[in-house]
Amino acid sequence: MLDQVADGVWVRQSEWVWSNAVVVRGESGLILVDPGIAGADLTALADDVDRLGLPVVAGFSTHPHWDHLLWHARFGEVPRYATAANVALAREARERAQQMASESAPGVPLDLIGLLTPLPADGGPVPGEIIEHEAHAVGHAALLLADRGVLVAGDMLSDVLIPLLDARRPGQVDAYERALDRLSEAARDVDVLIPGHGAVARGAEVAARLVADRAYIDALRQDTESSxxxxxxxxxxGPHQSNVRQAR
Known part of the structure; x- marks a missing residue:
């Protein structure tokens, strides 16, 4: 069931790694951010969206990992936007994403995975500000809805997952610090933070998430044991040890 967390912003969480699908009301209809995860979740999300009584006009993918590249025919044949870097990598890794989805998310329409379009310069129907960075994944983007006090963070600032560095790319500690700087600036007047996985943060918990991720990254940089x-x-x-190796 959709949980309304702000004016024109709803969240539906699946059981798979506490994944959050986000529905945002734009000027011309609804934008679905990272819908997922299994086929049953996508069907239930489609039912919830139908009850809102507004058309889906676009999708938005925060980054090119398989669980953020999903779609369902009931959402319609509308553009599914992403940063240019996300689009390029999603195309290259589409077969791998389909394989991973088939193994982890039964009932997902595999033929609809990763069919992304570069976001136009003016944002098209996607409201708010796109904050692109290089932490966690190529072309990773957050969506700042400043007028509603909401930050949709993608796979950052979770209460259940540690920062996950991209093991395939060097310099991720620096990239993560730069991303946190940008997200901290964006979150100054934010009341609601929606991570890709985990609980929605409200009020003082938003700043606490930023503090927790910074402390974890600091421990990696200093090669000290994280608490x-x-x-x-x-x-x-396993992911933590991968982070430690990369930081060293």
């Missing part, structure tokens, strides 16, 4: 409580989550030991 991050998120490391207790199952399955994060």
């Amino acid at each position: 991050d409580a998120r490391l207790a989550q199952e399955g994060l030991a």
Whole structure:
């Protein structure tokens, strides 16, 4: 079920890694940000969107990982926007994304994965400001809806996942610090933060998420043991060790 978190902004969370699909009301209709995850989730999201009584006019993908490249025929044949870098990598990695989706998300329409279009310079129907950076993935972007006090952060600022560096690219610690600087600036007047995975943050918790990610990245840079409580989550030991190796 959709949870309204701000004026014209709704979130639906799936059980798979607490993934958040975001619905944003624009001037001409609805924009779906990172819809997912399994086929049943996409069908339920389509039902929820139908109940809003507004047309879907576009999609938006925050970054080119398979779980952020999904779509369903019921959302319509509308443009699915992303940064130019995201579009390029999604095209290159489309077969791999389809394979990963088939293994982890039953019922996903594999033929609709990763069919992205570069976002026009004026943003097209996507409201707000796009904040592009290089942390976690090529072409990663957050969506700042300043008039509604909302930041849609993609795979950043989660309460359940540690910062996940892109193991294929050097300089990710620096990239993450730069991204956090940009997101901190954007979040100054934000009341609601929507991560790609985990709970929606409200009020003072928004700043606390930024502090937690900075502390984790600082520990990587200083090669000290992190006390991050998120490391207790199952399955994060391997990614953490990958982060440590890359930082060294």
